[in-house]
Amino acid sequence: MSSHFDIIIIGAGAAGLMCGATAGERGKSVLIIDHANKPAEKIRISGGGRCNFTNIYCNPKNFISENEHFAKSALSRYSPEDFIQLVKKYNIDFHEKTKGQLFCDGRSQQIIDMLINECDNYNNEIRLSTEVNGIEKFNNCYAITTPNQTLTADKVVIACGGPSIPKMGASSFGYKIAKSFGLNIINPEPALVPLTFTDSLKEPLKTLAGVSAGSRVENESISFDEALLFTHRGLSGPAILQISSYWTAGSHININLAPETDILKELKLARETSPRQSPKVWLSQYLPSRLAEYITSYIKQIRLADMNDKALINLALMVNKWHVKPAGTEGFRTAEVTKGGVDTKELSSKTMEAKNVPGLYFIGEVVDVTGHLGGHNFQWAWASGYVCGKEI
Secondary structure, eight states, X not given: OOOEEEEEEEOOSHXXXXXXXXXXXXXXXXXXXXXXXXXXXHHHHGGGGTOEEEEXXXXXXXXXXXXXXXXXXXXXXSOHHHHHHHHHHTTOOEEEOSTTEEEESSOTHHHHHHHHHHHHXXXXXXXXXXXXXXXXEETTEEEEEOSSOEEEEEEEEEOOOOSSSGGGTOOSHHHHHHHHTTOOEXXXXXXXXXXXXXXXXXXXXXXXXXXXXXXXXXXXXXXXXXXXXXXXXXXXXXXXXXXXXXXXXXXXXXXXXXXXXXXXXXXXXXXXXXXXXXXXXXXXXXXXXHHHHXXXXXOOOSSGGGOOHHHHHHHHHHHHOEEEOOOEEOGGGTOSXXXXXEOGGGXXXXXXXXXXXXXXXXXXXXXXXXXXTTTHHHHHHHHHHHHHHHHO
């Protein structure tokens, strides 16, 4: 096997494969290494196995970073439409699910096969089940040590992601490499992750596990109008995953379970027009019946007519302004992505190269750029991989 390459990419995921194909198109000799025995496992499991591969409305506002401007260059140079054209080239059928989220009609393996084929077209070599023991720089060349041999390259790209979903082999290896070359790391945290409750709140809410409801979930800085899901441990669902990226330990979130309805106004009207109706039956027209039953279970009055204004206000607040203090998150075990990573101050936004370490690049999730739920993180992988591949 060859031991020297123009470029060695560590990580055969979304960003790494995109970078390899793009650099290969320019005639570069490329080796992609991954310790896993299969490439792009995050692509395979994403979107329930159908891969939410981009979002047609993706823009820099959909990303979190210490430097809110860093992602602008890459995202402008490789747009969702650019990736859509690649998908169409391979005749992969897809559809928009909601809010600009594009999914394969078939299985996510189609996207993996497409990327592998692109790499093959430009003679990329992919070596799986290959651990990297260390990376060192000698003059203008990099040496990558593996259990079987020492590889060399003019340039190295770190595309091995963050520690989210460790059961798939995810780790902090990319940060370790960055630190060994003196780069700063923004503290990695789990993002797009379910929130958990303390036992005092978790126990009574266990009866709602599996119930989903529309919602508006917000804190002091942002709000999301999407569904939430009650779990045995706390809350999940799109709205909760979104807000989790902005949640800090010890803080509260506000949940509106009927964001399109002024419940107090409607309750007062119903007390006049349907006074014999029970609170549970009335609330069930706005919420799933199990959730309506739970919320009204403490109410002693059998009929709306028996509820005074204070009772109506208390019920309305439980629906329109549920003030919740999560105990924590489920952590990296179930987090879809990692917030934080290689400090963008250390990198060129145009090439993804480390400013003080020529020939060393960082792309994808390993960088301190984290997208919202709904295809944005994949678009960052495509964009950062593409601009790196074009410039490397």
